[in-house]
Amino acid sequence: MSDLARRxxxxxxRAAHPFAYPLLNALPGPVRRVPWIGIVxxxxxxxxATLMNTASFTKNGPGAPSDLWTPVLGPSVLLNxxxxxxxxxxxxxxxxxxxxxxxxxxxxxxGDATRALAACLxxxxxxxxxxxxxxxxxxxxxxxxGIDGDALDDELFRRVSAVTGFVSLARPRLTPPxxxxxxxxxxELDQHAARAYAGDESTVPGRMRALGLDExxxxxxxxxxxxxxxxTIVSYLPRLAAILIDSGWLPRLAADRALVEPAIAEGLxxxxxSPVMLRSTTSADRIGRVGVKAGDRIVLATFAANRALxxxxxxxxxxxxxxxxxxxAGVHYCLGAPLxxxxxxxxxxxxxxSPSLRVVSRRAARGVLxxxxxxxxxxxx
Numbered sequence: 001m002s003d004l005a006r007r008x009x010x011x012x013x014r015a016a017h018p019f020a021y022p023l024l025n026a027l028p029g030p031v032r033r034v035p036w037i038g039i040v041x042x043x044x045x046x047x048x049a050t051l052m053n054t055a056s057f058t059k060n061g062p063g064a065p066s067d068l069w070t071p072v073l074g075p076s077v078l079l080n081x082x083x084x085x086x087x088x089x090x091x092x093x094x095x096x097x098x099x100x101x102x103x104x105x106x107x108x109x110x111g112d113a114t115r116a117l118a119a120c121l122x123x124x125x126x127x128x129x130x131x132x133x134x135x136x137x138x139x140x141x142x143x144x145x146g147i148d149g150d151a152l153d154d155e156l157f158r159r160v161s162a163v164t165g166f167v168s169l170a171r172p173r174l175t176p177p178x179x180x181x182x183x184x185x186x187x188e189l190d191q192h193a194a195r196a197y198a199g200d201e202s203t204v205p206g207r208m209r210a211l212g213l214d215e216x217x218x219x220x221x222x223x224x225x226x227x228x229x230x231x232t233i234v235s236y237l238p239r240l241a242a243i244l245i246d247s248g249w250l251p252r253l254a255a256d257r258a259l260v261e262p263a264i265a266e267g268l269x270x271x272x273x274s275p276v277m278l279r280s281t282t283s284a285d286r287i288g289r290v291g292v293k294a295g296d297r298i299v300l301a302t303f304a305a306n307r308a309l310x311x312x313x314x315x316x317x318x319x320x321x322x323x324x325x326x327x328x329a330g331v332h333y334c335l336g337a338p339l340x341x342x343x344x345x346x347x348x349x350x351x352x353x354s355p356s357l358r359v360v361s362r363r364a365a366r367g368v369l370x371x372x373x374x375x376x377x378x379x380x381x
Contacts, residue, residue: 001270001312005246008362009271012239013303015364016371017275020169024276024301031288037169038063038297039281039290044305044322046288050279050298051329058082059332061280063297067173069227072163072182074220076213078335079228090335092211096144096204099338106342109139118350121380126360129376133237133347137230140343144229145222146196146203147189152226159185160226164369169276169299186223193222225336232273233340235372237347240267242376243312245357253314253348254355264344265319270312272326273370275303302326356381 001009013021027034030043041047050057059080060066066080073079078090095101113136120127138152152160163185166178174182197205197218204225208218244250244263253259279298286292306325309318327334334340351357358381365374 001243002247005243005312008242008246009239012364012371012373013275015366016368021275021371024169024299024304031290033290034299038299039287039292040299040301041287042301042304042308043288044308044325047277047300047302047305048323048325048329050287050300051277051332053285054082054331056281056283056285056292057279057298058282059279061282062295063172064278064280066280068167069224071174071179072186073223073227074217076217077220077224079224087331089211089213090331093204093207093335096202096207097335097338099342102339102342105143106140106339106346109143110136110343110346113139114346114350117347118353121351121354121357121378124380126377126379129238129241129378130234130373131375133234134230136343136347137233140339141226141229144204144339145193145225146199146205147192147222151189151192152230156185156188157230161231161365161368164227164231165367167369172297186226189222189226190219193219196222229336229339231368231370231372233343235273235370236268236271236340237344238373238376239271239273239371240264240344240348241351241357241378242359242362242373243267243270244351245359245378247312249312249314250351250357251355254352257352259314260345260348260352262317262319263314264341264348265324266312266314266317268324268326269306269309269319269322271371272303272306273372274326275371276300277302277328351378354380 024040027040030046031041034040041050058064060082070080117132134157138157142152163182166174193205194215196203197209197215199206201207201210204221205218208221253263277300281292281294281296281298284293302325306322309321327337357378360377360379362373363375365372
């Protein structure tokens with residue numbers, strides 16, 4: 001990664017987390033107990049081992065994702081499930097995230113918009129890639145969960161981002177006022193999701209109805225997919241584009257398309273759009289040399305673990321060593337990974353049609369959970 005690309009990534013991370021990012025980044029060693037935060041893990045092998053050890057480390061419990069999202073979304077949304085119920089729901093939803101299904105879904109949702117993006121850039125028009133990514137992610141998730149295409153507009157997206165922005169390392173759960181805001185925001189999607197619940201199984205709510213889950217559980221799942229399926233892709237696409245342009249890799253990829261998949265993987269490794277994963281300890285165990293006890297909060301600093309392998313370089317592709325750790329591991333490996341990859345590939349193909357792109361202006365987002373650009377304006381040089 002060039003100095004320019006590195007500096008701009010640092011600005012994005014510090015804008016999102018001006019205190020937590022420098023703190024986690026500066027912590028020495030692979031594992032460390034930090035007062036008021038928990039057990040921080042920064043080593044890729046130990047992060048993976050912790051994710052795989054569901055006997056001792058869980059998404060439910062003090063300091064885990066369930067503390068944050070169960071009061072908002074309910075108990076059956078994959079984000080906060082464990083055990084047999086989690087595996088059963090995941091298995092039954094899996095066909096909606098098969099590569100064949102998501103490729104068709106993304107092509108139908110974004111084909112016209114992506115061709116328009118490529119044409120605008122080729123003609124020399126300026127394009128805000130963040131705005132494009134936001135509209136694209138909203139269109140795909142809307143179709144997946146069966147809500148009206150205009151329901152997840154820019155204003156609702158802003159409010160959803162504000163909800164996730166409530167989360168901080170030092171705050172294990174939302175405050176009552178924050179919880180009220182979160183519930184009110186996601187309640188706007190309920191009437192749309194209720195119609196999908198009554199429909200066929202081509203959407204998440206329809207499939208959940210067919211599986212015997214009640215409407216409230218299905219509506220919670222819609223909220224979960226909106227929360228997880230929009231901000232991460234809106235974070236990653238502009239950050240990848242900025243890195244490719246800042247480091248001079250965009251024309252190299254355009255000239256050698258065999259490097260596209262390693263570039264996507266390397267981009268995911270060095271940005272890690274979900275920079276931290278949380279777990280709660282259920283029984284005494286060890287992470288590396290650090291002993292943990294029941295009730296301990298585990299902070300898996302995936303961004304630090306992934307970046308420790310070196311700078312962005314599709315030619316060496318260090319990302320292959322960590323087996324897509326940015327999507328998790330084991331039974332909680334991200335179900336939506338094929339959907340994210342389909343969107344990334346489609347958009348990157350459009351950008352590669354204009355390999356001389358330059359960044360006209362950029363602005364990092366503040367007060368957000370997922371580090372991202374608020375604006376990234378591109379122009380064909």
